[in-house]
Amino acid sequence: MGLRLTPTPFSLRRLAMPLFAIVAVIGLAGCNNKDKELPYKEQSIYEIYSQAVVYLEEGRDQEAAKYFDEVERQHPYSVWATTAKLMSAYAHYHANEYDEAVTRLDRFIAVHPGNRDIAYAYYLKGLAYYEQIADVRRDQEETRKALDALQDVVTRFPNTPYGRDARLKIDLTRDHLAAKEMDIGRYYLNTRHYLSAVNRFKTVVETYSSTSHVPEALHRLTEAYTALGLYDEARKSAAVLGYNFPSSEWYKDSYSLEQGVEHRLASSTPKDTLAPIAPNSGPNFATRGSKSGEEINKLSKPPVPVDPLNNNSGVEPDFPVKVPGDNK
Numbered sequence: 001m002g003l004r005l006t007p008t009p010f011s012l013r014r015l016a017m018p019l020f021a022i023v024a025v026i027g028l029a030g031c032n033n034k035d036k037e038l039p040y041k042e043q044s045i046y047e048i049y050s051q052a053v054v055y056l057e058e059g060r061d062q063e064a065a066k067y068f069d070e071v072e073r074q075h076p077y078s079v080w081a082t083t084a085k086l087m088s089a090y091a092h093y094h095a096n097e098y099d100e101a102v103t104r105l106d107r108f109i110a111v112h113p114g115n116r117d118i119a120y121a122y123y124l125k126g127l128a129y130y131e132q133i134a135d136v137r138r139d140q141e142e143t144r145k146a147l148d149a150l151q152d153v154v155t156r157f158p159n160t161p162y163g164r165d166a167r168l169k170i171d172l173t174r175d176h177l178a179a180k181e182m183d184i185g186r187y188y189l190n191t192r193h194y195l196s197a198v199n200r201f202k203t204v205v206e207t208y209s210s211t212s213h214v215p216e217a218l219h220r221l222t223e224a225y226t227a228l229g230l231y232d233e234a235r236k237s238a239a240v241l242g243y244n245f246p247s248s249e250w251y252k253d254s255y256s257l258e259q260g261v262e263h264r265l266a267s268s269t270p271k272d273t274l275a276p277i278a279p280n281s282g283p284n285f286a287t288r289g290s291k292s293g294e295e296i297n298k299l300s301k302p303p304v305p306v307d308p309l310n311n312n313s314g315v316e317p318d319f320p321v322k323v324p325g326d327n328k
Contacts, residue, residue: 045075049084056087061095082112086121090302098128117303119153123162126150127300130169136179143180147173165299171210178208178217185220194224215241219250222257234258 052067071084089104129146153166185200204217218241225234
């Protein structure tokens with residue numbers, strides 16, 4: 001029997017596979033080339049920095065970041081190289097390239113801890129993590145990183161505009177982490193893993209006591225303890241809920257649940273001897289959005305650079321330096 005010369009669909013696919021692989025490699029190489037440094041072309045600081053600012057104002061953030069990096073590459077000992085590092089981080093942040101922004105900010109913080117704009121660098125790092133906060137049904141690693149970074153801003157620069165805005169974002173971040181604990185706790189409650197549910201709800205009450213999820217957490221504790229037959233504990237949770245949130249809808253549900261099992265609860269523990277948690281001392285959630293978007297957006301923009309040649313002379317630099325939002 002002779003050889004079959006007509007290719008089958010299967011053989012055509014096999015022949016096409018190497019071609020697809022070559023095309024894929026070329027495509028990947030093209031993507032990698034996009035992230036490479038600019039071809040070296042000797043230019044003055046004025047030319048490089050000005051071009052970077054133009055790209056930034058045009059919304060071409062990736063090109064702007066490359067030119068800010070080029071300032072440091074060609075003029076590493078210039079004072080403007082320090083400013084360019086920060087501007088490069090901002091350009092990556094503005095392009096939603098948060099990992100690149102954090103990498104540059106970490107390097108800036110490590111190399112220039114005494115820089116006049118160091119507070120902004122810490123704040124921008126917190127924002128880069130804050131922007132990556134995911135839905136409560138997903139992993140909250142970035143949320144925890146945001147909390148740590150924002151807390152660093154408050155600890156180091158409490159009286160700056162960055163510190164004040166970081167406090168508000170910390171409250172919202174903690175509320176998000178509490179929501180994650182509640183989501184897991186409800187799952188355990190629905191699947192009748194009551195001890196696991198109790199641990200999650202207790203975390204909300206004890207660790208995130210100033211968040212908006214505490215009333216529901218106390219009610220869910222009442223439900224879980226009741227399901228376990230721990231009626232004294234259920235009564236305590238309901239009492240704490242009633243003491244701190246008497247007008248809450250969750251307390252009404254807990255009260256109804258408590259009345260249904262009252263005859264099985266120990267009557268020797270008067271409610272007024274319970275140790276309630278402190279009333280919610282956190283900020284008013286209804287007013288958290290009172291800060292205008294314009295003010296928050298202004299904070300995220302880099303501070304206006306000073307004349308690096310003579311900071312005390314008041315002399316303007318010999319080439320224009322502008323950042324987004326600067327109308328001077």
